[in-house]
Amino acid sequence: NNSDFALVKDKFSNSENFINILLNFFKQNNLKLEDLNFFMINLGPGGFVGLRNILSSIKSIALVKKIKVLGFNNFQILKTTITNQDYERIALEVNNRFYLKDIKNCDDYYSKFTVQNILEINSDKILKFSKLPKYTSKNLQYILDNKLFIDSKLFPIYENI
Numbered sequence: 692n693n694s695d696f697a698l699v700k701d702k703f704s705n706s707e708n709f710i711n712i713l714l715n716f717f718k719q720n721n722l723k724l725e726d727l728n729f730f731m732i733n734l735g736p737g738g739f740v741g742l743r744n745i746l747s748s749i750k751s752i753a754l755v756k757k758i759k760v761l762g763f764n765n766f767q768i769l770k771t772t773i774t775n776q777d778y779e780r781i782a783l784e785v786n787n788r789f790y791l792k793d794i795k796n797c798d799d800y801y802s803k804f805t806v807q808n809i810l811e812i813n814s815d816k817i818l819k820f821s822k823l824p825k826y827t828s829k830n831l832q833y834i835l836d837n838k839l840f841i842d843s844k845l846f847p848i849y850e851n852i
Contacts, residue, residue: 710748713748729761730753732745732761733762733764733765734746734764735765737765766781766792766804767798768824769781770794770797770798778816779817780793781797781818782819784810784819784820784822788806789809790805
């Protein structure tokens, strides 16, 4: 059911366009900020500048409009795509670096991940992603349904309620 959340996506990948993308999304879908209960923000790992720009934009809007902001990480999204349970770790390639995390800790935002410049080529226990899968209702619903949201395991970024 897509009525529980709205997804902003666009062909532009640089964060300088984020506000325009967000405004266009609201206009095209006949939405207002007052229609939102909360924002969900991807906290990475990813490009630092992009994450920082989007986070600061959303936190500014949230401050003015008194909207809750919650964060999730890319590993939570990646976990929803795994069907083979033999893998032990996930590796996400971002800007020619690999961010690795144990699959069993993907839902824990505070759990550690490692960064490597070169990934072990022969490891059959590491599932490598060179890009994030598209956000779908399935993987975003996983975050909401899997008690991550209900039990406040999503990282509370800003709450002015």
